[in-house]
Amino acid sequence: MIAVVGYYSTKFGELWERSLFDLTKEAVNEVLKQTALEIKEIDAIFFANMLAGVLENNLHSSAKLAEIFNINIPIFRVEAACASGGMAVFLANQYLKANTNKTVLVVGAEKMTDFSPEQVTYGLSAAASSQEQEAGLTFPGLYALMANFYLHKYHYNEENLAYVSVKNHFHGSLNSKAHFRKKIIVDNVLESPYVAYPLKVLDSSPISDGAAALVLTNDKEKIKKIKNKAILLSCNLATDSISLAKRKNLDEILATKIAAEKAFKEAKIKPSEIQVAEVHDCFSIAEILAMEDLGFWEKGEGGKLITQFPTMIDKGDRLIVNTSGGLKASGHPVGATGVKQVGEIFLQLTNQAEKRQVKNVKYGLTHNVGGSGGTAVVSILAVSS
Amino acid sequence: MIAVVGYYSTKFGELWERSLFDLTKEAVNEVLKQTALEIKEIDAIFFANMLAGVLENNLHSSAKLAEIFNINIPIFRVEAACASGGMAVFLANQYLKANTNKTVLVVGAEKMTDFSPEQVTYGLSAAASSQEQEAGLTFPGLYALMANFYLHKYHYNEENLAYVSVKNHFHGSLNSKAHFRKKIIVDNVLESPYVAYPLKVLDSSPISDGAAALVLTNDKEKIKKIKNKAILLSCNLATDSISLAKRKNLDEILATKIAAEKAFKEAKIKPSEIQVAEVHDCFSIAEILAMEDLGFWEKGEGGKLITQFPTMIDKGDRLIVNTSGGLKASGHPVGATGVKQVGEIFLQLTNQAEKRQVKNVKYGLTHNVGGSGGTAVVSILAVSS
Secondary structure: EEEEEEEEEEOOOOOOOOOOOHHHHHHHHHHHHHHOOOOHHHHEEEEOOOHHHHHHHOOOOHHHHHHOOOOOOEEEEEOOOOOOHHHHHHHHHHHHHHHHOEEEEEEEEEOOOOOOHHHHHEEEHHHOHHHHHHOOOOOOOOOHHHHHHHHHHHOOOOOHHHHHHHHHHHHHHOOOOOOOOOOOOHHHHHHEEEOOOEEEHEEEEOOEEEEEEEEEEOOHHHHHHOOOOEEEEEEEEEEEOOHHHHHHOOOOOOOHHHHHHHHHHHOOOOHHHHEEOOOOOOHHHHHHHHHHHHHHHHOOHHHHHHHHHOOOOOOOOOEEEOOOHHHHHOOOHHHHHHHHHHHHHHHHHHHOOOHHHOOOOOEEEEEEOOOOEEEEEEEEEEOOO | OOOOEEEEEEOOOOOOOHHHHHHHHHHHHHHHHHHHOOOOHHHHHEEEEHHHHHHHOOOOHHHHHHHOOOOOOEEEEEOOOOOOHHHHHHHHHHHHHHHHOEEEEEEEEEEOOOOHHHHHHHHHHHHOHHHHHHOOOOHHHHHHHHHHHHHOOOOOOOOOOOHHHHHHHHHHHHHOOOOOOOOOHHHHHHOOEEEEEEEEHEEEEOOOEEEEEEEEEEEHHHHHOOOOOEEEEEEEEEEOOOOOHHOOOOOOOHHHHHHHHHHHHHOOOOOOOOOOOEOOOOHHHHHHHHHHHHOOOOOHHHHHHHHHHHOOOOOOOOOOOOOHHHHHOOOHHHHHHHHHHHHHHHHHHHHHHHHOOOOOOEEEEEEEEEEEOOEEEEEEEEEEO
C-alpha cells in the first residue's frame, strides 16, 4: 500500500520577495513538521520544475537540494512542462512499488513572476513543437484552436466556457492559499479582454509563484503512526503528439483518455465513483475537454452541463471539481501544479479542506497536463479505511 | 532479473548538420533494429538531456518524442547536469523493479556545438551553485581547485594528471564512435594551453554532440530470445552539496563513495572483482579521484599509480578503465554520457567492443557525475551466464 501522509503548499501568487528555493524550503520544512518526520527519515526526493533552466540558468536541482537540506539521498529532477508535478508523483509511486519501507518527498516549485511576460511566454513556448513556436502559437493560441473547434462542432458559444471560470473563482475564494480569491460572474468573463479568440483573460490561468510538497510512504509503521492519510490507488501517464496538426481529434486530449483508462483499471473503480477531482484547467476549454476525456461527461455535452454548475460546491452534488480553485484561481506555478492537485485531494480525503470540504468523500482523482496535451498524468486516491 | 539487451550510439563529435532529435532518432531506430524490436514493444522511455531548454528553448521532450515515434507510452525527461544519463538508467531500473514483463528505452542526447562557447559555458554553469556562478567559477575552475588541493596534499605535479589523458586518447583511437581518435603523449598534454591552472586543454573533456540508447528489459521471453545481453546487478545514486565550499574534503567526491558503497552491496561483489569500468573523467583529476572513491585505489595513491598505465589496454591487467576513450576522447555530449558508459560496458560484457575488447570480462562498472560532484550514479553489470 502506498499512502500520502502529508501535504503542504505555500501561498500561490506574485511572491516577489521569495526565490525558487525559498519556496521549496518552506514547502519541505512545513510538510516535515506536519508529519513529525525528520529529513533523515526521507529516502528520496522527486523534484518537479519546468522553467528554472530557461529563466534563471538554474539546473541540477538534485545537488542544490542536497546542499539546502544537508542530505546525500537520491534526488531526481523531472520536467514535462506543466505536467512536471504529475510526472514526479508517477516516478515516486514507481519508486515505492520497487522498494519496501521507503518514505519519499514529492516537491514541485516554480518561480515565474520576477521575469517579464515576454521571457515567461518564451519559456512556456518551449513546451510546444518547434513548428508551433516558429508560427507564434503560444499556449493561449493552441487552446484557442481547440476551443474554436469544440464550440463550432457542438454549437456552443463563448458564454458556455465562462461558467468554468466562475466556478473555479468561487472555489478559490474559499482557499486561503489561492492566487485569486475574488468571486466573478459570467459577465466579468465575457467582458474581459481577448487573449486569443475565443479565450479571454478570465478564461486563462495566471502566471504564479509557489511550491507544494507531499510525503508518500509504503512504510507500514509510518502509515500506522501518522493520522491523516489517503491511499494512492493508481498513477498513470500517457503521451501524444505535441503538435495539434498531428492529432486525430481537436476536441479531445488523447493522452488524458489513455492515462485515465489505465488509472481506473488499476484502481478498480469507475468514473462514477469519484466525488472530488482536480483537473487541468489551464484554460476554461481545458476543463470541459478534461471532464469528457476522463469519462465523467459524454463527449460534447460538457459545454451545456457546465452552465448548471453541477461540479461546484453548494450547487453540485455527485462530483465536485477543482475545489482548490483549479489552475484558474488557485494559480499555476507550473512545477507545483501537479503536486498541489494530489495535495488538494489528500485534504479532501482527510477532511482538512476547511471551507471547501466536500462531504462523504471516498475517492478522488487528479489530472495534470503538459503543454497543449502532449503529456497527461491521472492519479486516483481513496480514503484510508 | 534486469538485462541490458541492446545499445547503440551515434558518432560523438561536432555534428553541425544534425539536430538534437535527429541524433535521438538515429540512436533509437538503430538500437531497435539491432534488437529486432518494434517501437510498439517498448513500454516506456527515459530521456536524459541537460541543455536543450537553456540553449534552444526546447523542453517537454516527453511529448516531442511521442510525436517523433508516433507512440502514447510514458516518456520521462530527467536532468541532473552531466549525470542526466545515469539518472535515466537509475529510474529505468526502478521502473523495471516495480513492474513485470516490461521493456524500456534509456536514451541520452545532447546538442552543444552549434552554440557559441560563451552560450555553452553559461548553460553548463547552471549545474553549479548560484554563488559559484556569480564568482565566475566555471567547471574547469571548480575541478582546478580540486586538482590543486590533491596535487599539493599528496605531493604530485601536473605530469601525474597527464597520464589519464594519454590513456584515454589511446582508447579513443580504438573507438570508431569517439570524438577524438588521435593518440597523444605526456608532453602533448603538458604543452597544451592552460584552461584553469593546473588543468590544460588536454586535461579536459570536449564539448560534443551525440546520442546513445539502451534497451533494458525484465521480460524473460525477450531476454531468452535476444542473443547479446548483460545483467544490470545494481544502479545507485547519491547526492552531495553542490558548492565546493560546503564539502568536507576537496580530495574526494562523497556522492561517488556513497553510491559505490550501495552499488557494491546490492550487487554482492567487491571492487577487486571488476575488470572494466567507465568512470567520469570530465577532467583528468576527476578520473583519479573516481578510481580512489570507487574503492579501486587507496586515497592519494592514484597520482602515482596512473603513471604506470595499470588501467590501459595492452599495458594494464586487472582492471581496464574508460575503454570508450572516456569523456576525454570519446566526447561528452552531456545527456548521452551516462547512457554511453553503460553501453560501453554492455559491449565489453558481450564481446562486441572490437579493437578495445578486454578479455575474460565478468563484471563491469559505470560511474557518472553531475556538476562538480553533487550527483553521482554507479551501476554494476555482469555477463549473462
